[in-house]
Amino acid sequence: MERVSFASGKSLDFVAIGRLCIDLNANEINRPMEETMTFTKYVGGSPANIAIGMSRLDMKTAFIGKVADDQMGRFIVQYLRDNGIETSGVVTDRTGAVTGLAFTEIKSPEDCSILMYRDNVADLKLEPGEVDEALIAGSKVLLVSGTALAKSPSREAVLLALRYARKHGTKVVFDIDYRPYSWTNPQETAIYYHAAAEKSDIIIGTREEFDMLEQFDGNTERSDAMTAAQWFGHHAEIVVIKHGKEGSIAYGKDGSSHRGSIFPAKVIKTFGAGDSYAAGFIYGLMQGWNISRSMEFGSACASIVISSHSCSDAMPKLNQVEDFMSQFKPV
Ligand SMILES: Nc1ncnc2c1ncn2[C@@H]1O[C@H](COP(=O)(O)OP(=O)(O)OP(=O)(O)O)[C@@H](O)[C@H]1O
Ligand SMILES: O=C(O)C[C@@H](O)[C@H](O)C(=O)CO
Secondary structure: OOOOOOOOOOOEEEEEEOOOEEEEEEOOOOOOHHHOOOEEEEEEOHHHHHHHHHHHOOOOEEEEEEEOOOHHHHHHHHHHHHOOOEOOOEEEOOOOOEOOEEEEEEEEOOEEEEEEEOOOEHHHHOOHHHOOHHHHHOEEEEEEEHHHHOOOOHHHHHHHHHHHHHHHOOEEEEEOOOOHHHOOOHHHHHHHHHHHHOOOOEEEEEHHHHHHHOOOOOOOOOOHHHHHHHHHOOOOOEEEEEOHHHOEEEEEOOOOEEEEOOOOOOOOOOOOHHHHHHHHHHHHHHOOOOHHHHHHHHHHHHHHHHOOOOOOOOOOOHHHHHHHHHHOOOO
């Protein structure tokens, strides 16, 4: 199958569930964080970045999540609203939980790392009863970001959201999004990732993330093709494995495979590549484009974002991507 079909007659194109946090990106770049004195604040969280990316591409977008009852939580909600994202599914924690912080260290364009403060974060306190079934029922796509499975009650909220998606014919995109600091142990990660991946129509991850997901599935050396075949045995129609500056590869349930090239980039920081790639790729599929064209669009979005200081703020608008693709060709 070259193209994915999405339900018609839905009021939303895309709803994401998971982490809403704050990125604090070092202003003094090309040095270790020990020498950084100032940061710029952006909305962050992989699913938030992807939702912002989808909204910038004119997709009708909503979010299901939980924010802290503080200035950071209010900043996040306002930013989502300012970017045209439906926030009725975003609830405010009343237990004193805090907003997750992601300090981005930019030692060099190719050597970036994230220091994450994730203790007692509001996003992992989303309750199953706070998942708005109507938002999922009314959307063509539900994006599940893997880290939301890291702790209860967020874990159960996500598993319920998956059941709603299956019930209402909403396509599920599972972005594995492995962030080790949120998990207790790798075994737990694999178990809950499996629960989500088995119910997903499109699975996106890096090779390392799929290895984490498949650690109990035998064959220590797992090829991308083996990975894809495994998930076609469940619900998947498309499996995408991302390989950084080597590009990406996607497999279709029809046995097709597609190599994704990269676009040239004046890399400031590598973070944000995955989220922008996902937004562009999903956008392309939702336009009815084939897998290869959707991958190319995603790669263009990624090059734009890694050439910028932020992730969310830098998520490109449609005309920006089109201009970029008219100037540059995949390398
Ligand atoms: N240095 C680069 N130059 C151009 N394109 C890149 C580069 N790095 C990544 N990309 C593009 O972005 C896509 C996703 O990047 P990557 O494989 O690093 O995902 P990721 O690890 O999820 O990203 P992130 O760092 O945001 O978590 C790649 O498949 C490629 O198309
Ligand atoms: O997903 C996170 O918690 C970190 C993000 O906010 C950050 O922008 C990033 O790493 C994007 O890939």
